[in-house]
Amino acid sequence: MDSDLIRKNGVILGMSGGVDSSVAAFLLKQQGFDVHGISLLTSPLGQTGLEDAQAISRQLGIHWEMIDVQDIFRDIVIRDFVDAYTHGRTPNPCVLCNPSIKFNVLSQAAERLGCQHIATGHYAQVKTIPDTGRLALAKTEAGLKDQTYFMYRLPQMVLARLIFPLAGMTKPDVRQIAEKAGLLGTYGDPVAAKPDSQDNCFVPGTSYVDYLRQQLEQQDHDALRLFQEGPVVNMSGQHIGTHKGLVHYTLGQRKGFSVQTTERLFVVGRDYATNTLVVGPHEQVMFDRIRVVDPVYSGLSSISSGERLDARIRNSAKEVPCTVYPLDSGSLTVEFDHPVSAPAPGQSCVFYRDGLIMAGGYIAD
């Protein structure tokens, strides 16, 4: 293949083997792109999806290759995941994986193969800010599925070549296309019927705690105290139950600790010195101000003091109005118009304006 030339219709497509990226492949092919599918092997668990991606590629007659990124994924994403939990933060591996692994590797492949574009099956779009020419991820139409939150850390260079074939579609739309196109997986099973998500992509089952324990048993014996049972106390310090080990809990959580009470109690704090879980009523978990560290800028190149923006504290939450103040350290202070529920340190706060991502960063303690 002639990789010295930039092929304007060449597109690198990230393929997971799921409905979304499969339909994205179909649509790009239909639109006349020269599609090169790439599936990333991040952990042993990803194997089955890869087989389906390969089957779909073969069916559509597009190039396909698998890239084994397990080493770098372990060094960056898993290391951060473990590190965050041992330091009492609640990580979001997808937010880190997207810029450092997924889109990074796809970009490198685009360079290598001389492709102008990269694409994925995300529900999002890229827009240009008129005044500045900067690029920003944008939510698609109101009410539609939106996955921009997970990608806020993508740099301008990546956004510049990004295409989202699924922008503006609904999940039922996508399934219908898969159905009509007759897309089939490895064993001839219809892709249209594949279930959506499967939680954390590198942790088997739902028990990330077991996974953490495995990781830590080899490296950090000191951290194993995080798995030890301990007391649960209420706001007045009364011992009202027991917890399963502090790694199990994050701010605002209300399940997983057995407690003798008559009201709904949420995790308010964790005292590592005494291995104590502190719980309280819901209002104790409402915050009207947080600090955001390690920010990245998208639609805005910087934030001026008193900037009015809309903040999203978690993927499933809607944006809430806030005022942002940059600090000399480079971090940000965010004041919400109305208190938000359980902004967990380690999670991301993403700033939008008119549905476009302006900036974002990590919630600090």
Added chain:
RNA sequence: UGGGGUGUCGCCAAGCGGUAAGGCACGGGACUUUGACUCCCGCAUGCGUAGGUUCAAAUCCUGCCACCCCAG
């Protein structure tokens, strides 16, 4: 040992003669490219125990058991 009180799901707790509310916890689902939150469903043929009264008792009566308080 006398006197008083209490015994309803793992925890809290309604019920006061008419055929076991509710909350917490727990289990299951939905939602979801993170962790959480949220929502839906489930959860005592049984009310310390043994008898009695009644058409009918967790609810009334009696004995016993357990725990708590006061007195010695």
